[in-house]
Amino acid sequence: MKSTSKLVRFLEDDFYDDLREPTKRDRRIKDSDFFEAKEGVFDTKTIEAIEALKRRKIILDIYWVVSTGKEADVFYAKSPSGEELAVKIYRVHTSKFRRVEIYTIGDRRFNKARSKLKSKWKWASREFKNLTIAWKKGIHVPKPIALYRNIVVMEFIGTDGTPAPQLKDVDNIENPTTVFYSLLNDVKKLYREARLVHSDLSPFNILYHNNLCYIIDMAQGVNINHEYALRFLYRDLYYITNYFMAFLDDLPSVDEIFQEITGISPDPIIKSLVTNH
Numbered sequence: 001m002k003s004t005s006k007l008v009r010f011l012e013d014d015f016y017d018d019l020r021e022p023t024k025r026d027r028r029i030k031d032s033d034f035f036e037a038k039e040g041v042f043d044t045k046t047i048e049a050i051e052a053l054k055r056r057k058i059i060l061d062i063y064w065v066v067s068t069g070k071e072a073d074v075f076y077a078k079s080p081s082g083e084e085l086a087v088k089i090y091r092v093h094t095s096k097f098r099r100v101e102i103y104t105i106g107d108r109r110f111n112k113a114r115s116k117l118k119s120k121w122k123w124a125s126r127e128f129k130n131l132t133i134a135w136k137k138g139i140h141v142p143k144p145i146a147l148y149r150n151i152v153v154m155e156f157i158g159t160d161g162t163p164a165p166q167l168k169d170v171d172n173i174e175n176p177t178t179v180f181y182s183l184l185n186d187v188k189k190l191y192r193e194a195r196l197v198h199s200d201l202s203p204f205n206i207l208y209h210n211n212l213c214y215i216i217d218m219a220q221g222v223n224i225n226h227e228y229a230l231r232f233l234y235r236d237l238y239y240i241t242n243y244f245m246a247f248l249d250d251l252p253s254v255d256e257i258f259q260e261i262t263g264i265s266p267d268p269i270i271k272s273l274v275t276n277h
């Protein structure tokens with residue numbers, strides 16, 4: 001598996017060169033140019049899905065790539081009424097993977113990878129579902145707009161096409177105490193009211209916008225009854241608290257925060273994802 005994913009990454013390098021986040025001048029990207037670029041990036045099914053989103057008047061068009069990840073890519077789009085949107089497209093069978101296929105025929109490890117790819121369809125719907133539950137509870141997450149096959153359309157967190165920075169890249173927070181406690185309050189609401197644990201919460205999956213933390217990347221969120229939910233929650237809290245240590249002198253301990261949210265005092269098993277490394 002490891003070598004397969006290495007190969008994938010290797011083949012992906014520079015794949016998006018034509019679609020990097022543009023300079024201001026580039027931003028007036030022409031439809032025809034983009035379509036050409038798009039043909040190289042999306043598989044036919046994804047292009048079909050994008051066309052369906054346009055026909056349904058959910059998006060006017062997709063303009064540029066905001067982020068390329070291992071499982072999904074995020075694009076900047078607009079609605080017909082001019083709202084800024086983020087369109088997250090989970091990779092199902094992109095041409096990249098077809099290229100990989102050639103190199104891995106007969107490789108038993110790839111069969112596993114292939115079935116894993118097919119299950120990517122599920123990630124979009126999980127992300128949309130979790131976002132919806134969280135958003136309805138008033139937690140700061142991007143407002144979910146639409147789910148179509150492997151595509152999640154949501155509110156764009158940012159300004160004029162520039163995404164808000166990930167918390168990890170923010171080194172100046174105006175009122176860190178308020179920001180920290182408001183984030184903790186969201187994690188608490190997520191646990192108590194939405195009955196979800198994010199499970200991959202860290203300064204990578206938080207966008208800092210208008211002095212607030214927006215939680216993103218919800219696909220791996222689990223129900224609080226999941227076998228590992230408490231361990232994931234403890235780890236989520238550990239990452240957040242660690243980050244805010246640079247901004248605040250007087251922080252409660254992770255144990256205290258965990259106890260305050262769940263009413264449970266964390267035992268070594270609950271802490272095991274953190275203390276093992």
Ligand SMILES: Nc1ncnc2c1ncn2[C@@H]1O[C@H](COP(=O)(O)OP(=O)(O)O)[C@@H](O)[C@H]1O
Nearest residue numbers: 066067069070074086142155156157163216217
């Ligand atoms: N709703 C959004 N608004 C603005 N930017 C977003 C939004 N969702 C994702 N992004 C951008 O895309 C990046 C990757 O998104 P994320 O959901 O974390 O996907 P990945 O699975 O690749 O980690 C984010 O760090 C952020 O820069």
Ligand SMILES: [Mg+2]
Nearest residue numbers: 204205216217
């Ligand atoms: Mg992420």
